[in-house]
Amino acid sequence: MSILSRLFGRPRDDEPPAREPERYKDYDIYPEPVRDGSSWRIAARIVKEVDGELKEHQLVRVDTLDEETAAVDASIGKARQLIDEQGDRLFD
Template sequence: MSLFSSIKSIFASADSGPKEPEALPSEEYQGFTITPAPIREDGGYRVNGLITKGEQSHRYIRADMLSSSDSCAEEMIRKAKQMIDQQGDNVFS
């Protein structure tokens, strides 16, 4: 392996950090839109998404890690619904 290839591989691995989460299909709930976007990390997917209503939005991210993107999205929606039930429009405060 040449010196140039070694240096290039070092920088290439540094660029392969966490990728931008991919938004999955949204779900409407009591006037809110819940959009899961699991974050791929070592060992699984982190619960992440967006709760919106009109012009307001709240980034929803938790420490929970799950093994699949689909199960992570389901968990985000479940937790977001619970938060909406408990806080209503105060989600945006």
């Protein structure tokens, strides 16, 4: 299964359940690392309500880590960095 189909397709039975978001500034960060062979690819979904509408940005990095917990932490860190650098321009 390709990485894109894993990111945007139906969840598989062996995939972990969705995690609770982490709140950062006015954004919700959903860490969603993707299994890539024996490693985990850094990925997260960044969500914010803007003018009553939910806006969403999908963050996917080529970086991989050996442990899922490390990938979750790195996904949150990269999402925070992106929020700090771009703010609401993420949704343009």
